[in-house]
Amino acid sequence: MSVAILIEFKESTREGLYLPLSTQGAYSGEWVPASKALGLSWLPLFLTGTSVDVEDLPAVVAELRLLRSALVGVPSRASTVERLDFVLERLGAVEPDEIDRIFIG
Template sequence: MSVAILINFKSTDRAPHYIPVSTQGAYHALWLPAAEKLGLKWVPLFEDGPVVDVNDLPALMDEFRQLRDALADSPKNDSLLERIDWILEELSGLDLNEVSEIAIG
């Protein structure tokens, strides 16, 4: 299994946007312990399949940034940092007026 973000759009003509986040193993080994240590709200819920309100996207992106900063001190996390950077880039490119739902799971 894995963790991913699924962006659904208001327009029925537009296909959902899928953003892979992590394998289940990496989520449990790296993402979850760091998120819990930082006291993050959203990242620990990823496994439960939360639906994130469009208005909460800035808070979610801030959690990704906090997680990135916390994991940046180890060269062994380079691929994880690249993944977080890519996720932030994908989320930053969204027009929130076009988004109907952000589901994570």
């Protein structure tokens, strides 16, 4: 199993966006402890999954950036930083007013 961001768009003909974050084990063992150590509130919720309001997406992106900043330069976390870079790039290309629903988990 994995933890991923699932975005559905308002336009019914537009394909949804699926952004895998991590395997369930890696998320539980790496992402959640690091997120809690940083005092982040959204990222730990994604282990079990939750809906995210479009208005809260900037807060989620901010937490992803904080996690990335904390992991940069840690050799054992290089692949996680690469994944965060990919996810942040893809999320940056999405217009919030085009989003219908977001589920992360």
